[in-house]
Every structure is written in structure tokens, then in C-alpha cells.
Amino acid sequence: MLRKIIPDPFLIVLISTVLLASFLPARGTFAVAVNWLSTITVVLLFFFHGAKLAREQVVAGLTNWRLHLAILGTTFVMFPIVGLIAMHALSGLIPATLATGLLFLACLPSTVQSAIAFVGMAHGNVGAAVASASGSQMLGVVLTPILMGLLAGTHGGSGGLEGIGEVAVQILVPFVIGHLMRPWLKGWIGRNKQLVNLTDRSTIVIAVYSAFSAAVLGGIWHQIEPGALAILFAVNAVLLAIGLAFSWSLGGLCGFSREDRIALLFCGTKKSLVQGVPMARVLFPGAQAGVIVLPVMIFHQMQLMACAFIARGFANRYDTAQRNRD
Template sequence: MLRKIVPDPFLLILVGTVLLASFLPARGAFAIAVSWLATATVVLLFFFHGAKLAREQILAGITHWRLHLAILGTTFVLFPLIGIAATKGLAGYLPAPLLTGILFLTVLPSTVQSAIAFVGIAHGNVGAAVASASASQMLGVVLTPLLMSLLAGTHGGAGGLEGMGEVALQILVPFVVGHLLRPWLKDWIARHKAHVNLTDRSTIIIAVYSAFSAAVLGGIWHQLPPSALAALFAIDAVLLALGLAFTWGLGGLCGFAREDRIALLFCGTKKSLVQGVPMARVLFPGGEAGVIVLPVMIFHQMQLMACAFIARGFARGFDAEIRDEA
């Protein structure tokens, strides 16, 4: 029953990390050590991301350019536009760092693992999903910091963004180096896949603890009343509903086959927690980062629950069609 309510048990770990930071925040020398550890794990995370992404995956199915353009356009154009509208419309009603977090959520790239998994469950175009989701993650390393810098600077975001040099050193350079070393690392990564994948979640846990510790010491729970948190849940739900409705409708307008519409639905609406939390720690000051990652964390769980329900529905429909044909 717990799995039905909480499809991803990692959410419980994140909640536990937030509670730990709330009651036992990192202070003094320990906070400095946690900050250095968080930086090191972020660098390692993007190094492995670069090493894991095969160019063959990104180039696979590239001839289906209309589908890939629709997916990437939804991720990096539609969602940011919604984010701009939301932050303008809600200015004055929610704390500024929370508005920045909503905007940050909308400029994040798609996920890879869960998007492809849901497309597979729903009997969609898995090859196209692999190509688009991989390209989204690679483009997000550059586009997410650039979009956030531009939009936060021109639309009233309270970003407090660090210099792009720090972004390059902690995100872009490790990613490029990892990708260049892929020919020599891919076999080792395949043999130690479980340990490499552990980097993703451990990085998030350390980054969340570091960010929330600074936020707690800065008075996060006094800045965010229960009404603001309730509003955030509603905003994330609306964002997800708009994304799902738009991508499914766009697939129909473009005349895509059912398999391609499924790939667009799942890849176009996913937002990466794995890249989002470490990026937030690089892009924003520690106290603000703790608030800014809240929309991403909530949206992550919502998209998992909604997409799991939708994917199972597609799978049942597909099985019924097969039985009818038999």
C-alpha cells in the first residue's frame, strides 16, 4: 500500500533529510565541511552524467526531428514561458525565493531514467524517448543556467545567481570531461553501474542537507507559512496538468502516431530532480537554495505519481487492443 501512495521511496529519504536539517542544521566548521563535500559530489555527478551519455543515444532517431523539436520546445520554451507568467502573476503573494524556485523548476531539463521507463510501460516510442531525454539532459547543462540567469534578471526573479564561471567549473567542465573520457570509462561504468547510480541520490541528499541547513539558520520556516506551502502544492499540480494536456494535444495536432504522442507526453513534462538540486546549490546562495528546491522536490513526486497512473492506463489499453485483435 505504501508503494501505491509513495511510488518513489527516495521521497521519504528527502523528507527525512529536510527534517534532519531543520532540527540539526550544519553549523560552523561542520557546515564548511558539508559545503565542500556537496561541491565535490556535484562535480562527480556531472562528470558521470557526461560519461554515461552515449552520442549514439543522442543521435538515435534524430531523423524524427519534429518529435524531438516538440519535446525540447516544451521543456525549454513552453515551461519557461509558464514560469514567467506564474512568477509575474504571483508576485507579492509568495516569498521571492519561492517564486524563483517555481521559475527554476520550469527551466530544468527532462529526466532520462523515469521518462524512458514510463514510455516503455505505456508501449510508446522508446528509441525516440532515449534520444530526446538524453539530448535534453545534455542541453540542460548549458541552457538551464543561461535561461535562469536571463529570466531571473529580466523578470524580477530573486535569483542571487553566482558567476557563470562557477557554473562552468562545477557543472559544464566535469560534464564535458566525462563525456570526452567515455571511451575509456564506459566499460568500468557498466561494471559498477549500481555504485555510479548511487552518486545521483547521495549528491541530492548532501545538497539538500547543505542547502536546508543554511535556510533553517536563515529562518526558512518563519518565511514560509503553511498557506505558502499549500499554494506551492497547487501551483505544481497546475503546472503538471498544463504540461500533460499541452503535450498530448500537441501530439495530436502534429499528427504523431500513438507511440510518438506517448514519448512527447512523458519526456516533455518531466523535470529532473537529479540535475535540479545540485544545480540550485551552484546557482544560488545556500539560504535561498533551500527554499528554491522546494518546488522541484514537490513536482518530482507529483510527476511520478501522475505518470505512473497514466502509463498503467496506456498499458491496459494496449493489452486490451492486443486481446481484441487476437
């Protein structure tokens, strides 16, 4: 009974990280150091995920086209439809720029590092998550501007190839190198599981601190009225709940395994703050971009905290099942 009342420890860590960033955001040289640390943890995360995966898992992850279509359909079809409905339904209740920001949020690609970290934490299909989340970010460079142009009449350039190169350098290359080194590393990883798992959680915590620090220093919280902000929080929560319910139900209807449903749940519902902010600067005038990215920032924090709680629940049930088998 007491276990049900006590909050999840990792969720407490995330809330503490948000509070720390609110009162002591990363500035100047320290902000540069945080960015470098974030890059290092991302590289280590995918290196270890590559080393942990057996060859058959990687092949299954890359060839599971039904799962990839379900993830991309959730990200680039279901979410934009719901975002378009929300934008029109909230007309007059919140500023038009903020409503456009909700649609922009819905059209963004998936995150990569945090989505895969949550899939790994929940003992899902990490190989498929790497393939789908990386592919989502690559496709998002083209699809997000196109979707905004079709649904909101937004015009602007594309993000170029820089995002694709960053995904390759920070994610795919470490993953491949780690997998190629698996014959020499699998014994060490087996003996140091706690250290490897710490990489997953560290990546998420650093991402929360970095993103929230940038929001605080940008003064974005002062650009809208409290009433509109309250509505925005509520709509973001509903959008996240719809995404989670839809993706988990879709996995069941498609007959996916538990591991594949977990990959769909986390990769299909995540939205990338890292890719969203630079895209907003290209697609929208500078005066609007700051307000338009606010829904993304709020959703980003909500999805990290909600998914951390859900992933820990999956992990606890998995660990219990393993102990019962033993």
C-alpha cells in the same frame, strides 16, 4: 467497477516509498549504498532498453527531428513562459525567492531515467525518448543558466562538463552496449520480460526514495510557512497539468503516432531534480538555494506519481489491445 475504485498498485508503492523516506531517510553509509544502487539500476535500465530495441527503432528515434523539436520546445520554451507568468502572478503571495524557484523549475531540462522508464512502461517510442531526454540534459547545462539570466537576472557559472559525462557513462554507453549485444540477448529478454520490466519500476522507486530522503535530511520543509507551502503545491499541480495537456495536444496537432505522443508526453513535461540541485548551488547564494530548489522537489514527486498513474493506464490499454488481437 471495483477496478476503478482500487488505486494503481505502483502508485501505492510510490506513496509508501515517500512515507518510508519521511520517517526513515537514507543516512550515512546507507545513503551511499542507495546512491550506488540507484546508479546500478540506471545502468541496467538503459542496457536492457538498448537490448530490447530493434535497429530500425533506434534509427527512427535518432532521426525523428520533428518529435525532438517538439520535446525540446515544450521543455525550454513553453515551460519557461508559463513559469515566468507564474512568478509575476504570485508576487506578494509567496516569498520572492520561492517564486524565483518556480521559474527555475520551469527552466530545467528533462529527467532521463524516469522519463524513459515511463515511456517504456507505456509502450512508447523508447529510442526517441533516449535521444531526446539525453539531449535535453546535455543542453540544459547551458540553456538553464542562460534562461535564468534572461528571465530572472540570475548570474552564475555553468555546471561544466561533469553532467554531460555522467549522462554518457550512465545512459548512452549502457544503451549502446546493450543494443550491440541484442543478437545474443533478445531471446533471453523475451523469456524474462517480467524481470526486465522490474528494472524500470525499481529505478523509479529508488529515485523517489533517494530524492525525498535528501529533502527530509536537509530540513527544507521548515523553511517556509504552511500557507505558502499550500500555494506552492497548488501551483506545481497546475504547472504539471498544463505541461501534460500541452504536450499531449501538441502531439495530436503534429500528427504524431501513439508511440511518439507518449515520448513527448513524458520527456517534454519532466523536470530534473538531479540536475536542478547542483545548478541551484552554482546560480544562487547558499541561503537562497535551499528555498529555490523546493518547487523542484515538490514537482519531482508530483510528476513521478502522476506519470506512474498515466503510464500504467497506457500499459493496461496496450495489453488489452494485444489480448483482443490474439
